[in-house]
Amino acid sequence: MDTPARPPLNFDPLDPVALTQALIRCPSVTPHEGGALALLDHVLSAHGYVVERPVFSAPGTADVENLYARIGTQAPLFVIAGHTDVVPVGDTAAWTRDPFGGALEEGMVHGRGACDMKGGLSAMVAAVLRFRRENPDAPGSIAFLVTGDEEGPAVNGTVKLLDWAHGRGERFDHCLLGEPTNPATMSDMIKIGRRGSLTGRLTVNGKQGHVGYPHLADNPIRGMVRLLAALDATPLDAGTQHFDPSNLEVTTLDVGNPATNVVPAQAKAVFNIRFNDVWTPETLAAEIERRLREAAGNAVRYEISFEPTNAVAFLTQPGPFVAMVADAVEVETGQRPALSTTGGTSDARFIKSYCPVVEYGPVGKTMHQVNESVAVADLLALERITHRLLTAYFAVQHET
Template sequence: MTIAPAASTSALSFDPADPVALTQALVRCPSVTPEEGGALALLATALAAEGYEVHRPVFSEPDTPNVENLYARIGSEGPVLIIAGHTDVVPVGDAAAWTREPFAGTIENGILYGRGACDMKGGLAAMAAAAIRYRRANPDAPGSIAFLVTGDEEGPAVNGTVKLLEWAHRRGERFDHCILGEPTNPATMSDMIKIGRRGSLTGRLTVQGTQGHVGYPHLADNPIRGMVRLLAALDATPLDTGTAHFDPSNLEVTTLDVGNPATNVIPAQAKAVFNIRFNDVWTPETLAAEIERRLREAAGNTVRYEIGFQPTNAVAFLTEPGPFVAMVADAVAAETGKRPALSTTGGTSDARFIKSYCPVVEYGVVGKTMHQIDESVAVADVLALERITHRLLASYFAAQHNA
């Protein structure tokens, strides 16, 4: 691990308490994973100028790219509220298909366009602007605000948040709660707070057969029949019926291949890949054991197969509804007029790492265009998220002061 130099604290050309200007500035940084692209440097400059102690650790791992990260904190006492997120973005894809330049941060008709505008530079900018505005007005507020920002969320997620948390913990940093600014809302800013995430487990199944001529099937063994039998067994009975906060776990076959270009040849083997998004009924280990049990029973003594599971750090978790979750929901309701649903839907996020250090809740902008051509965020949503976060900060630290 190395420490990148902190950015200069020279004045920015805009006020970082302006969430729209900060979003535009971040979008203009081409920070496609694992490139920093200037995004972390910009955020470091903004926070350092406001009195934050800023660190930029760089983490490494064999066979993975080095990744720059950012940790910043203002305040020396508890409670410590983390604002977490990522500045890295997915590639633009076909740049010619974009109707606006992907890294220009163009605003038209109240919509801010650019790669990362939705996922999640708009959310991170809104929360950073809110934190800056809050501390400017409350320089002696109790407690601390910390930023935990990675450049490796859209990539392997090896040299990012998981190592940044370990690094901070070794330094003696302790956290009380976290708000992660992923784009959680399906349609409007009042829709949804994420209080948990499902886990993810990928399995690779191979069924062995004996290659032969289709005209002489008695001299061959078609592996496709065995594969169909095994996949049917995996899908025959639901893995579970869900829980109070989670939908039922679901298994989806994502590839099925025999690699056979000939129409008159029985193939030698068939391969399938499946992914399971699982709830808190399971751990990766118990789920893998259940899959292996189903395969053994279905295969009997007639189907020859191998099953392997990819290593996973995506486990199911839940932040139990309580005072902190209620405080976030209250802030959303106060600014939007509607109380959001508490959800555990969707894919994985870096919350799966943060949950081991403190309770974490996800809330951000509307996520309709994440990873799409012409990714965008409504300016009104960025402004709303800034107000919601500011209200949350005021409530959170007021509660500590009055405790």
């Protein structure tokens, strides 16, 4: 049965601003596709891409639709990665514009996902389409790896999409991920790695009793203070060449005790560690357990557990590919970007197992905020930078 013809698009997909607006108008709050992947499918299919949209599932999580599109059959295979899902808008009344309206006003595109990361993805799509139009016989292949599960649990998204593609024989050579990496200007930084993330849950057990009879009770708060002080007393490390020192932050401390005359039975704390490439989740957990064990001795009764994590520290070593990205940014902006590993986690932590990956995207000042927006100038700059990168990348392949 023939696939019914799609109506023509009412905008030019080679215009990154128009494409950003169109994607923002798709309410793709995780895990809902919201029409965003269908829109990309329409755009890429019309330009010769073979597009597939696998759906992945896991117990206890929502099904998530993803997109993989490729043009070309030969190596090298350059991958553009990103996500179309967005975080919830929160209180809609707090927005000065429709969060899914994609309004263009005073040089800014407004709406949820404008900078994280529908704007970045749109600029890269536009750049690839322009590059292929200008270079139809360019050597190698280009693919898009797009998930709808980056802002969610990241279970049915990129990690499974990569495994799915690899199982079909796809072999990636390099990847550019369009997350909003720049703090203030498009010349600030590219990400060549990310810190890992490990969350621990600590419980100190005491004995409930009357505050007037402390000899009959055992206050767990004293033990908790002792253990947390031990975790914070000595830095985990001094950092490495490309990473800041690992840091531990206590995020929750609770005894669940509404009474002022009762010694509580338990004290609970949650902490998160953003760690560098000195550690793995396993070695870091062992170090935390060692510190707790030494601090507790026989005086504090406690329990420690760690949440499963797929956020490990990684580094894309500076080399020809990193330099090529930095060169493209410098030529278009006039300033060479810093090589950074700061910030939270991203899907680059999955991609790094398949090929070298660099992150570069719009200014991220308003990501996840009310009135999220992206500058038109940033979108146009990212389109030019991506186009320049592709030109240099495939020129090298042609020479070799």
